[in-house]
Amino acid sequence: MIQGLNHIALSVPDIKRAIDFYCGVLGFKHVGDFSWDADSETSDTVTEITRIPGTSGDAVHLRGPDFLIELFQFKTAEPAAKQQDLQRPVVDHGYTHFCLAVKGLDEEYQRLKEAGMQFHSEPVEVMPGVRCVYGRDPFGNVIELEETEGRVITNMSSLECVQE
Numbered sequence: 001m002i003q004g005l006n007h008i009a010l011s012v013p014d015i016k017r018a019i020d021f022y023c024g025v026l027g028f029k030h031v032g033d034f035s036w037d038a039d040s041e042t043s044d045t046v047t048e049i050t051r052i053p054g055t056s057g058d059a060v061h062l063r064g065p066d067f068l069i070e071l072f073q074f075k076t077a078e079p080a081a082k083q084q085d086l087q088r089p090v091v092d093h094g095y096t097h098f099c100l101a102v103k104g105l106d107e108e109y110q111r112l113k114e115a116g117m118q119f120h121s122e123p124v125e126v127m128p129g130v131r132c133v134y135g136r137d138p139f140g141n142v143i144e145l146e147e148t149e150g151r152v153i154t155n156m157s158s159l160e161c162v163q164e
Contacts, residue, residue, distance in 0.1 A: 004066075004067075004155065005066075005067045005155065006067065006068060007061070007067060007068035007069060007070045008067065008068075008069050008070070008098050009069075009070040009071075009072065010069065010070070010071055010072070010137075010139070010141055011071075011072045011073075011074060011081060012071050012072070012073055012139050013073065013081070013083065013139065014073065014138075014139075015058050015059075015060060015071055015072075015073035017138055018071045018073075018137070018138070018139070019060060019062070019071070021137055021138050022062050022069055022071070022137070023062060025112065025115045025116075025117065026064075026100075026112075026143075028062035028063060028064050028069060029062065029063045030060060030061075030062055031061050031062065031063045031068070032060065032061045033058065033059065033060040033061070034058075034059050035056075035057065035058045035059070036055075036056055036057060037056045038054045038055065038056040038076050039054065040056075043055055043056060052077050052078070052079075053078060054076060054077070054078060055074055055075075055076060055077045056074070056075045056076045057072055057073055057074040057075050057076075057077075058072070058073045058075070059071060059072045059073075064100070065100075065101075065154055066154050066155060084139065084140050084141075085140065086136070086139070086140035087140065088140055090134070090142055095141075096142060097134060097141075097142035097143060097144050098142075098143060098144070099132075099143075099144040099145075099146050100143060100144070100145055100146070101146055101147075101148070101151060101154040101155075101156075102145045102146065102147050103147060104147070105123050105131050105132075105133070105145060105146075105147035106123060108145055109122070109123050109133055109145065112135060112145075117135045117136070117137075118135060118136050119133055119134065119135040119136075120133070120134040120135070120136075121133060121134070123145075123147075127158075127162055128162060129148060129149035129150065129158075129161065129162045130146065130147075130148045130149075130158045130161075130162055131146070131147050131148075132144055132145060132146040132147070133145050146158060148161045148162070149161065149162070150162070
């Protein structure tokens with residue numbers, strides 16, 4: 001039985017910068033970290049899960065309001081990690097974004113913009129009672145901020161709130 005979202009994992013080229021952004025700017029809390037070396041038991045486990053042999057790296061768990069973000073910085077991997085296109089269009093297949101439910105969208109947008117977060121636009125009304133904006137973390141990953149009238153829990157769909 002699925003109970004709900006636990007975490008979203010991102011591979012990043014600079015874990016310290018990622019922690020600074022997700023904790024310092026978005027307000028997540030650093031709750032744990034771990035590292036592993038190549039040719040270790042942990043590396044063997046990572047190989048089994050990911051099908052990428054001989055990795056080493058660092059990882060952290062950051063707690064958000066009702067889910068975790070897991071960040072990985074791989075030190076070694078074959079093939080080597082590729083830099084993602086920082087302007088990768090959200091129409092490309094695969095991960096497109098994750099969404100944070102917010103109250104006070106205009107204020108949060110302004111706060112994050114002043115902190116250096118790059119946005120695709122200003123907040124937009126996508127349907128009556130629902131406003132959102134897409135922005136990017138320092139590595140090009142898209143984060144949606146969404147404010148929905150009548151939302152009582154953060155993972156409640158905006159469609160549930162606005163449909164009669």
